[in-house]
Amino acid sequence: KAGVTQTPRYLIKTRGQQVTLSCSPISGHRSVSWYQQTPGQGLQFLFEYFSETQRNKGNFPGRFSGRQFSNSRSEMNVSTLELGDSALYLCASTGLYNEQFFGPGTRLTVL
Amino acid sequence: AQSVTQLGSHVSVSEGALVLLRCNYSSSVPPYLFWYVQYPNQGLQLLLKYTTGATLVKGINGFEAEFKKSETSFHLTKPSAHMSDAAEYFCAVDSNDYKLSFGAGTTVTVRA
Numbered sequence: 001k002a003g004v005t006q007t008p009r010y011l012i013k014t015r016g017q018q019v020t021l022s023c024s025p026i027s028g029h030r031s032v033s034w035y036q037q038t039p040g041q042g043l044q045f046l047f048e049y050f051s052e053t054q055r056n057k058g059n060f061p062g063r064f065s066g067r068q069f070s071n072s073r074s075e076m077n078v079s080t081l082e083l084g085d086s087a088l089y090l091c092a093s094t095g096l097y098n099e100q101f102f103g104p105g106t107r108l109t110v111l
Numbered sequence: 112a113q114s115v116t117q118l119g120s121h122v123s124v125s126e127g128a129l130v131l132l133r134c135n136y137s138s139s140v141p142p143y144l145f146w147y148v149q150y151p152n153q154g155l156q157l158l159l160k161y162t163t164g165a166t167l168v169k170g171i172n173g174f175e176a177e178f179k180k181s182e183t184s185f186h187l188t189k190p191s192a193h194m195s196d197a198a199e200y201f202c203a204v205d206s207n208d209y210k211l212s213f214g215a216g217t218t219v220t221v222r223a
Contacts, residue, residue, distance in 0.1 A: 004154075033210060043201065043213040056209040090154055097162045098143045098205050102154040 001026055004103035006091050012109045018079040021106045025072050025093030032074040033100060034066060037088040046089075049074055078108075086110045113138040113206045117214035125222045130174075130189040132217050134202030137183060143205040144185040146176055148198045149216075155201065161185065172196070197221045 005024045013019050025032050034046040045058040049068035066076040072093075078085055086109050092100035118133040136142060143162050147155040159170025166178040172195075176187045185202060199218045203211040 031209070035211075042215050043211075045210040045212070048209040050209070058210070092155075092211075097160060098207075099145060099157055099160045100211055101157060102147075104154045107152075 001028075004091055004093050004101055006089075006103035006106050008106060009104065010107045010109075012111065013081050014111050015081055015083060017081050018077060019081060019108060020075055020077045021089055021091075021108075023074045023076075023091030023103060025074070025091075026095075026101055029093035029095065029101075030072050031094035032068055032072065033092045033094065034074070034076050035090045035092070036060075037090060037105070038086075043090075046076065081110045083110050113142065113204050113212045115202050115204050115212050115214035117200075117202050117217050119217055120215060121218050121220070123220045123222060124192045126194060127191050130187075130192045130196060130219065132187040132200050132202075132219070134185045134187065134214060135183055136185065136202070136204045138204055138206045141180075143207070144176075144178060145203040145205070145211070146170065146174070146185075146187050147201045147203060149201065150198050158187070158200075192219075192221050194221050194223065 007022045031050045033048040036044050047066050048056045052068045063079045068074045088105045090105045092102045114137050116135045145160045146158040149155050159168050161168050161178045169175045174189045199216045201216050202214040
């Protein structure tokens, strides 16, 4: 089975812009989660989707949003980018025993 | 809310020596527990998981971990370190709320 794929792998944006990141889960997995990883805050949960419904959301401002499509692919969007949004954004899909399988991440740099 | 504590942000071991990474958690419900490894510029790779049943779980690359409910611990070990084990390791907890809570991570360096 192919693993979790994320596109793009790298992004450079300027403050105030918006960005959309994409994630394709492992075939057959219906749950997709997103995490932000920074040196200062570590790994923080953003949100989780299952069958196009958001089931849980982390402590992030409303500028961070996501959605899931009927084929389980997911996107996350960050509007009005700030310098502090620079991070590695990781997507994961969930297997049978709640284990999460991660993609390679999207490295976002905000200038 | 659950929290995960990894004791020691950096661990240095000699090649061939025991690797021991400590993880303690707090959870109001029986958790699922995981260890992940992250190599530079990569995502997280699942090393092993505890869901139910046997408390000693074996994972990939010779790693194993023991779930001790009384101590709320899930320490990771490997009997003999290899140079390729140099990476950052994360302990994570899922308390059945559709998310993982991660520890701060432990960076392992392996000395030749």
